[in-house]
Amino acid sequence: MMDSTSSPQVDSTLRQAQSSPQKVSIVSLGCSKNLVDSELILGSLKNAGYEISSEKEADLIVVNTCGFIADAKKESINTIIELSQYKHHGNCKKLIVTGCLVERYADELKRELPEVDAFWGTGDLLKIGEILGMKKIKKIYKSTPGTLYDPDSPRVLTTLPHTAYVKVSEGCSRTCSFCIIPKLRGLMKSRPADSIVGEVRNLANLGVKEINLIAQDMTSYGRDIGTNLENLLRELVKVDGIKWMRLLYCYPWGFTDSLVRLIAEEEKILNYIDMPLQHINDRILKLMDRGTTSARIRNIIDKLRKEIPNLTLRTTFIAGFPSETEEEFKELLDFVEDMRFERAGAFKYSQEEGTKAGEMPHQIPDEVKEERYERLLEVQSEVSLNKNRTLIGTIHEGFIEGTENGNYIARIPSQAPEVDGVTYISGSPKTLPPDSYPRSQRNKRLKVGDLVKVSITDADIYDLFGKVVS
Numbered sequence: 280m281m282d283s284t285s286s287p288q289v290d291s292t293l294r295q296a297q298s299s300p301q302k303v304s305i306v307s308l309g310c311s312k313n314l315v316d317s318e319l320i321l322g323s324l325k326n327a328g329y330e331i332s333s334e335k336e337a338d339l340i341v342v343n344t345c346g347f348i349a350d351a352k353k354e355s356i357n358t359i360i361e362l363s364q365y366k367h368h369g370n371c372k373k374l375i376v377t378g379c380l381v382e383r384y385a386d387e388l389k390r391e392l393p394e395v396d397a398f399w400g401t402g403d404l405l406k407i408g409e410i411l412g413m414k415k416i417k418k419i420y421k422s423t424p425g426t427l428y429d430p431d432s433p434r435v436l437t438t439l440p441h442t443a444y445v446k447v448s449e450g451c452s453r454t455c456s457f458c459i460i461p462k463l464r465g466l467m468k469s470r471p472a473d474s475i476v477g478e479v480r481n482l483a484n485l486g487v488k489e490i491n492l493i494a495q496d497m498t499s500y501g502r503d504i505g506t507n508l509e510n511l512l513r514e515l516v517k518v519d520g521i522k523w524m525r526l527l528y529c530y531p532w533g534f535t536d537s538l539v540r541l542i543a544e545e546e547k548i549l550n551y552i553d554m555p556l557q558h559i560n561d562r563i564l565k566l567m568d569r570g571t572t573s574a575r576i577r578n579i580i581d582k583l584r585k586e587i588p589n590l591t592l593r594t595t596f597i598a599g600f601p602s603e604t605e606e607e608f609k610e611l612l613d614f615v616e617d618m619r620f621e622r623a624g625a626f627k628y629s630q631e632e633g634t635k636a637g638e639m640p641h642q643i644p645d646e647v648k649e650e651r652y653e654r655l656l657e658v659q660s661e662v663s664l665n666k667n668r669t670l671i672g673t674i675h676e677g678f679i680e681g682t683e684n685g686n687y688i689a690r691i692p693s694q695a696p697e698v699d700g701v702t703y704i705s706g707s708p709k710t711l712p713p714d715s716y717p718r719s720q721r722n723k724r725l726k727v728g729d730l731v732k733v734s735i736t737d738a739d740i741y742d743l744f745g746k747v748v749s
């Protein structure tokens with residue numbers, strides 16, 4: 280049930296013209312988990328009669344925010360302020376703010392942003408269309424955090440037609456000391472496996488060929504409902520039409536031997552693992568409450584590299600965690616250099632109220648965090664470039680994702696959508712060899728979602744360059 284922290288407000292304009300469909304536009308900030316929420320919000324609003332439009336034309340604008348770290352909060356606030364201009368210079372009659380920032384700061388936002396008509400947390404998102412269609416709406420909607428959905432939940436896909444994200448669980452039951460997510464999304468709640476399989480079947484029927492499985496803590500999937508990730512994957516690989524499945528946001532825990540074997544042997548599960556590690560020094564890992572050690576992390580990387588051929592390993596680190604010494608940071612740098620991750624991202628530690636680490640003494644000055652962050656990225660740039668160069672001369676399947684300057688852009692298995700680079704294809708659409716795509720499509724130009732074979736001819740730090748081969 281919804282509950283409110285403020286008294287109801289009368290809505291007199293949102294549904295004035297029931298006869299002419301209202302238009303809605305959404306801006307989704309933050310991660311792919313938030314994007315799925317945005318797609319569910321759009322689905323709920325579409326079901327309630329809204330048409331999707333540009334921001335300029337929209338009667339209703341929704342900003343789905345991220346409130347994870349300082350930079351994300353700043354981006355969310357700036358976006359809200361920017362979009363509120365459409366209430367003065369556009370068609371917009373209602374501006375609604377949803378997501379993690381609301382879950383965290385609803386009352387403050389209500390005070391500071393009077394131009395926003397309603398604030399909605401991370402819970403009960405599937406009801407947003409129904410509730411906003413009512414004559415009276417409240418200023419704040421907050422319920423149990425986090426929204427789970429099922430195959431029948433209306434959802435409007437906003438990614439390219441051949442690829443989609445599927446959220447297997449919501450929330451997180453870990454207690455990492457720097458992280459506010461469990462407070463914003465609740466403890467981990469897994470979706471039943473048949474709900475996920477049903478959704479993937481529906482997506483395959485719509486023409487989706489790549490499924491990116493997402494969660495806050497992928498490897499813990501199912502622990503709360505008596506199953507596990509391996510069981511889920513064994514069911515998912517049976518779905519016809521799906522060609523690639525990718526595991527994102529894995530915790531360095533829970534990679535059983537049989538799960539690793541399954542990833543290695545099953546063709547549809549890509550040899551790509553995203554596993555945020557955050558740090559490698561034992562003292563810092565302990566302060567982070569990561570529940571693991573440097574030795575265990577090194578073991579799991581060894582095991583994954585040994586068992587899974589040509590593995591692409593993506594990870595993330597935090598630079599400048601409270602009390603991190605230069606020596607401990609240097610240990611992290613050496614680790615990044617030694618482990619040769621295909622991809623590694625970094626965050627500057629963000630001191631967050633409501634977290635254990637936010638209260639820790641010896642917070643690191645901003646300029647030191649910045650300097651460590653830059654050094655970490657510099658080391659990884661060198662590694663990424665060398666790793667990408669090893670692909671020159673190899674051939675991969677890749678989905679066509681668009682064109683740039685008359686040339687196609689493709690994405691191969693080692694390139695996850697949004698977060699990784701792409702493969703630029705040389706040769707204009709007209710000059711591609713006719714036998715470079717499936718027989719049924721010969722004499723046609725390639726289109727987004729076509730699967731082609733790409734030979735890699737060059738590489739830089741982020742992207743690859745190649746040509747289509749038959």
Ligand code: SF4
Nearest residue numbers: 451453455458460495
């Ligand atoms: S596992 Fe990830 S989402 Fe969960 S508490 Fe740790 S950092 Fe946050």
